[in-house]
Amino acid sequence: MEKLKTPAKWILTGLGLALLLCVSIRLEKSDQRRARMKTFQFDAADYARDFWDIGLPEVLSQSLEARTLIRLFNTDMNAAIEQGQTLGESRVHAYLLKGSGTIVTMDKKGIAVRLDESESGATVRILTGPFISGNAIRDASGLVNVSDFSDTMKFNRISSHINKIVVTEVIKPFLETSPEIGQQVTFFGAAEVAEDATEQTPFGSKDKHGKAHLLSIVPIRLVRN
């Protein structure tokens, strides 16, 4: 190299740098390919399991009192919306909730629980049916970002597996304790609230068919006291 004339040295150095830049660009593309391969091997059941065991317990402490959310929706909807998680552009908002209260009615799909320390005797419906649908827990947690998924089907299948965990690991064990009207329960859960339904019929009021509009909660933890 010492014997090379200066212009030749410049040319070689320039060529080397240019080559390195091109290689860097290729390396970046390889990384992207690897990321795609990783996503390709995505397993929604495994993802849901990790979410349930590791991610979700860490955010449960951020749960809002269910009675507080009901009060907010019935008095200041904008404040209620600010407390929730909203997926993309939507008029449905998701919440992590907690509370305790007394079972007042029971049917095949759920239990109605009158909340403790609620001035207005607010009641919620905790879903305990044989299956759960929707995205309440996934979206309320704020832990799963749709943009991280190459295909939204993968994102949606996570909810399906989370819902199966709820049925087998929360609802079934709870029902095996033979809960009855008048008993006390404590819960953590998630709810999706549609602005329209709540604008039309505030929580606790009856709709035009005479059916009470209750906040429906998918249980995450549900125990008899």
Add this chain to the structure above:
Amino acid sequence: MFPVLVLFALLITGCGKKENPQASKKIAVVISTLNNPWFVVLKDAAKERAEELGYEAIVFDSQNSTGTEAGHFDTIIDGKYAAVLFNPTDSEGSIASVKQAKEAGIPTFCMDREISTSDVAISQILSDNYSGCVALGEYFVEKLDGKGTYVELLGLLGANPTKNRSEGFHSVVDNYPELKMVAKQTADFDRTKAMEVMESILQAHPDINAVFCGNDAMAMGAYRALVIAGKDNAVQVFGFDGARDVIEKIQEGKIAATGMQFPKRMARMAAEYADEYIKGKRDFPQKVPVAVELVNVENIDKYKAYGRQE
């Protein structure tokens, strides 16, 4: 010394930098098909918003063909368009075209339908088909009281909305063992095909209680077949889109429900994102789901074709 520096500069710029297409004032609006009124609304809204923002908007109809679509992207790249507002034909088959545009320095913004990758489009503004069909499935179960027989008409098999809608619907309905699906066939999101398919299915299964269709064009085709067979009062029809004729049929009590998508909102957002990108913004969410809302006879007064009442 100077020629060496020039050579060096040329080598570096040759590694990837392209002529800046954002200097152009042309925006391409590429639509999977214009043979469906819903996509015409999407196209019109995208074009109108792009023009409001000061661009010349040129429309390309892919006619549900990824080959035709790829040809459009060649034209767009050659024409140095500033951006593409893109309704893909196929979630996998359309990726190469978007990638090609990206390599040419032309940003793509997907509308309504996604491509199954998250590293080539700048942003994808998508109907939340799965959640919309969860709500539709819950209403379907309620209307059928959890029992009966039904038919499902699927859209284009390669399109993600087809999979998302069907899976969302079945995530609810399959939990009811007394609800039996007797036939599941594709009608390619097409009204005429749906009518033909439904006519054929009705011959084998004349006593069904309901039909779930992956879009409103197919719902109208299925409904027409039921009218011809004299079964329109016995079979409940469920669609998806919020198209004008289905909204009218819900008002008349002829169709049970649909999932309202918001084509105008998605198209306007895509045009606004493109404008922001052209002006220098780079931080966009890769996927933006836009909620789909259940429309039925009980809340029809809140909706009109392709959206909510103002």
